[in-house]
Amino acid sequence: MAAAMQVVDTQGAGAFSMRALGAFLECDPTAMYRHFTGKNALLDALVDSVVREGAATLPETDDPRADIRENFRQLRRSLLAHPTLAPLVLRRPPGVGAYWERSDHAVAQLHRAGMDPVDAANVYQTLLFYTLGHTLSEARQLARAVEREGAGAEGGPVAAVRPPEDRHPDLSDVAPHLRDDNEAQFLAGLDLILRDLPR
Amino acid sequence: MAAAMQVVDTQGAGAFSMRALGAFLECDPTAMYRHFTGKNALLDALVDSVVREGAATLPETDDPRADIRENFRQLRRSLLAHPTLAPLVLRRPPGVGAYWERSDHAVAQLHRAGMDPVDAANVYQTLLFYTLGHTLSEARQLARAVEREGAGAEGGPVAAVRPPEDRHPDLSDVAPHLRDDNEAQFLAGLDLILRDLPR
DNA sequence: ACCTGAACACCGTTCAAGT
DNA sequence: ACCTGAACACCGTTCAAGT
Numbered sequence: 001m002a003a004a005m006q007v008v009d010t011q012g013a014g015a016f017s018m019r020a021l022g023a024f025l026e027c028d029p030t031a032m033y034r035h036f037t038g039k040n041a042l043l044d045a046l047v048d049s050v051v052r053e054g055a056a057t058l059p060e061t062d063d064p065r066a067d068i069r070e071n072f073r074q075l076r077r078s079l080l081a082h083p084t085l086a087p088l089v090l091r092r093p094p095g096v097g098a099y100w101e102r103s104d105h106a107v108a109q110l111h112r113a114g115m116d117p118v119d120a121a122n123v124y125q126t127l128l129f130y131t132l133g134h135t136l137s138e139a140r141q142l143a144r145a146v147e148r149e150g151a152g153a154e155g156g157p158v159a160a161v162r163p164p165e166d167r168h169p170d171l172s173d174v175a176p177h178l179r180d181d182n183e184a185q186f187l188a189g190l191d192l193i194l195r196d197l198p199r
Numbered sequence: 200m201a202a203a204m205q206v207v208d209t210q211g212a213g214a215f216s217m218r219a220l221g222a223f224l225e226c227d228p229t230a231m232y233r234h235f236t237g238k239n240a241l242l243d244a245l246v247d248s249v250v251r252e253g254a255a256t257l258p259e260t261d262d263p264r265a266d267i268r269e270n271f272r273q274l275r276r277s278l279l280a281h282p283t284l285a286p287l288v289l290r291r292p293p294g295v296g297a298y299w300e301r302s303d304h305a306v307a308q309l310h311r312a313g314m315d316p317v318d319a320a321n322v323y324q325t326l327l328f329y330t331l332g333h334t335l336s337e338a339r340q341l342a343r344a345v346e347r348e349g350a351g352a353e354g355g356p357v358a359a360v361r362p363p364e365d366r367h368p369d370l371s372d373v374a375p376h377l378r379d380d381n382e383a384q385f386l387a388g389l390d391l392i393l394r395d396l397p398r
Numbered sequence: 399a400c401c402t403g404a405a406c407a408c409c410g411t412t413c414a415a416g417t
Numbered sequence: 418a419c420c421t422g423a424a425c426a427c428c429g430t431t432c433a434a435g436t
Contacts, residue, residue: 017428017429018429018430019427019428019429027401027402028401028403029429030401030402030403030429030430030431030432031400031401031402033429033430034399034400034401035400038429038430039429039430087286087289090286090335090336090339093336093339093340094336095360096360096362100362100363100367100370101367103360103362103367103370104367104368104369104370107369107370107372107373108369108370111369111372111373117373117375117376118376120372120373120376121373121374121376121377121378122376122387122388122391123391124373125333125377125384125388126329126387126388126391126392128332129329129332129333129336129388130325130328130329130332131332132331132332132335132336133327133329133330133331133332133333133335134324134328134332136289136331136332136335137289137293137328140290141292161294161295161302163295163299163302163303164299167299167303168299168300168302168303169303170306170307171299171302171303171307173306173310173316173319174306174310174316174319174320174323177316177317177319177320177321178320178324179320185324188321189321189324189325189328192321192325192392193325193392195394195395216408216409216410217409217410217411218408218409218410226420226421227420227422228410228411229410229411229412229413229420229421229422230419230420230421232410232411232412233418233419233420234419237410237411238410238411
């Protein structure tokens with residue numbers, strides 16, 4: 001799996017193949033079928049390991065809102081560390097499986113902040129889907145750079161919108177306020193969703 | 200393109216190939232290279248057509264909030280109409296290109312409701328990324344069904360969470376409140392983000 | 399138990415050749 | 418202008434054979 005992740009990170013998930021992994025490990029491409037049922041299972045395992053990354057050490061301070069922020073911030077960072085792999089999280093149902101610890105932590109903090117279960121369920125799901133949408137979009141732009149120039153390339157802002165001004169006047173008005181800093185923009189969305197968390 | 204969409208919808212985007220399209224059109228698989236630079240360009244065109252679907256006829260009533268809801272509700276429905284194609288929206292930068300009309304409409308309604316440009320930019324992006332995250336997650340579950348049973352299959356709820364109760368007590372508390380109705384759940388998230396839209 | 403290598407049924411794309 | 422068909426360099430996966 002470590003080798004597979006290395007191939008994915010350096011060549012991109014698109015160039016990852018059983019044959020490429022075999023070449024990297026200097027073994028026959030079919031040897032992996034002893035250890036994984038196939039390419040899909042291997043990729044699923046990689047994705048799950050990324051989602052689980054750091055989920056066991058999520059903070060629990062006296063500020064539940066900050067702890068929730070940190071939870072999703074960390075999920076974002078883990079996914080962005082492997083931009084070409086990130087879109088494959090959609091292969092797994094969200095919120096279950098590898099997400100257990102993370103989900104439980106987020107819901108626990110919402111509960112701790114005095115939110116009732118109905119609101120907590122709603123807020124939790126909105127946070128998760130927002131994070132996935134934002135992060136996968138950003139990852140795609142990053143991935144484009146990786147696939148062109150190899151590992152370590154940099155991507156531009158996720159939404160540097162420059163619409164044709166004459167045809168879309170309203171959009172042109174807000175365009176300057178779409179932040180260049182993707183992380184700040186991401187956190188602003190989290191805060192919007194968490195805006196009236198009790199206390 | 201119509202033929203390509205038909206192949207994608209019936210066989211699934213995973214089974215879509217130049218050779219499959221050639222067989223469907225009863226022509227040589229390489230004939231398409233006269234009309235599209237390659238498979239990627241063809242898929243991008245399909246994705247753009249889905250994103251643009253209905254964007255020209257978005258409502259503009261005296262209730263801006265309802266109009267925004269309808270905008271994203273419609274984007275969700277268009278994407279879910281082609282569940283195996285939906286994840287490929289990530290191939291295109293969000294909010295630009297095929298999104299122009301849709302983005303401009305949403306921002307115009309936020310503006311019309313009295314929101315200042317900074318907040319409008321933040322709310323708009325949060326709505327878009329939330330919608331993408333929610334919809335692509337739902338589409339994947341639907342796609343699984345399509346690929347197993349062919350077109351027209353039904354998927355389950357996007358998040359019927361049944362966590363191991365002993366290990367994740369907080370999550371178990373909210374699980375019953377995660378709605379089975381995916382559309383209702385989706386709209387609840389939109390309303391959460393739009394919660395204090397002026398007027 | 400684990401690895402090898404041939405084989406099968408596929409891919410996207412290019413290019414010379416046809417009409 | 419458009420289509421064909423051979424060809425190239427790839428895929429994932431299976432299976433009999435080895436150690």
